[in-house]
Amino acid sequence: PFFVDFRRPELLVSNTISLHLTTEPGVTVGIWHTVPGSRGAEAQGKDQRWYEEALADAHPVIIYLHGNGGTRAASHRVQFLKMMGAADFHILALDYRGYGDSSGHPTESGFTTDVLALYDWAKARSGNSSIVFWGHSLGTGIATNAVRKLQEERGVQADAVVLESPYTNIREAAANIPLTKIYRQFPGFEYLILDSLARAGMFFRSDENVKVLGCPLLILHAEDDGVVPPKLGRKLYETAREAYKDKSKVKFVTFLEKLGLGHDYISFHPELPALVKDFLNVK
Structure with missing residues (x-):
């Protein structure tokens, strides 16, 4: 969809909320958080705080890094949210800087900053749940950049x-x-x-x-x-x-x-x- 209201993901996929995260001064990225399908009934009408607390429910968390062109609202990306949400994963799908409703200008190092900021945000809320980096197409290189930086600069191995x-x-x-x-x-x-x-x-x-x-x-x-x-x-x-x-x-x-x-x-x-x-x- 060319015109999409990123603030209302529920028009495209259920059990999903939109949020924004400042990844560095002057850069804010848009994210959709889809909760596991088994929690769908209780997710109805809940606010961002409930969604954040839900991250610690022991279901694995996927950080979804999409390919080039378009936004997190593209049909095959929405299908990913539906499919993996129904399979009881949390999914955090972001638009990198310069994409969708995110501010900033696309750079390779900037993408890594965005992804690791989202990882830190999720890690702080997800308890002992595993966090999986999932990259598609262009996003595969963004994923390996982020995971390597996590390992080399912080000594943290991705799940x-x-x-x-x-x-x-x-x-x-x-x-x-x-x-x-x-x-x-x-x-x-x-x-x-x-x-x-x-x-x-x-x-x-x-x-x-x-x-x-x-x-x-x-x-x-x-x-x-x-x-x-x-x-x-x-x-x-x-x-x-x-x-x-x-x-x-x-x-x-x-x-x-x-x-x-x-x-x-x-x-x-x-x-x-x-x-x-x-x-x-x-x-």
Whole structure:
């Protein structure tokens, strides 16, 4: 939806509230918080304080980092909130600086600041609940940047990371875009975006980041992804698996071409929640 009232997420997804978080002086980001479906009945009409307190209810928390283009209100992102909310996860979906109703200007380091500010906010409220970083497309590089910084600068290991339709780094993603397909679907858009990110000094080097991570890492890729080829997801998996001491912590799952999930629609696969819960050892 092009025109969306971010303050009223309930028009698109139930059990959801909108909030704003100041991530550094002068930058405020918009966030939607969806609570687990099992708490849906009691969530009706509740305020932000109730939602914040709900974070400590022992259900796992997903920090959802969306891909490029659009906002947290895009249909496939709303589907993610519905699917994972129904599976009894909390989801915190933010629009980075310069996106949606968030202020500020997009930069790679700025995105990391936004994500870690949200992590700190969630960690302060979530008790012993696990917090999972979930990145899709562009968001996969944002996720690995944040998790690496958390580990290297604070000595904190993330509970888990899920990378959906990931690339190795922006340069390689831009070089691998099948131009004919892109021009047919949206003329030059994704290619130009990736190219301009690289020119703007944004690199999102997930292939370097995963070499130093130690947390559980799940990589998801559809065989028919026409934007980021699955060979990049596999390459990222192989890089991580080679570097990890405990190989069992790294998993790669592909979705068959016949499912037609492409780049954006893995969140429509009905078995996704069970697959993720199994990986996280969540009941």
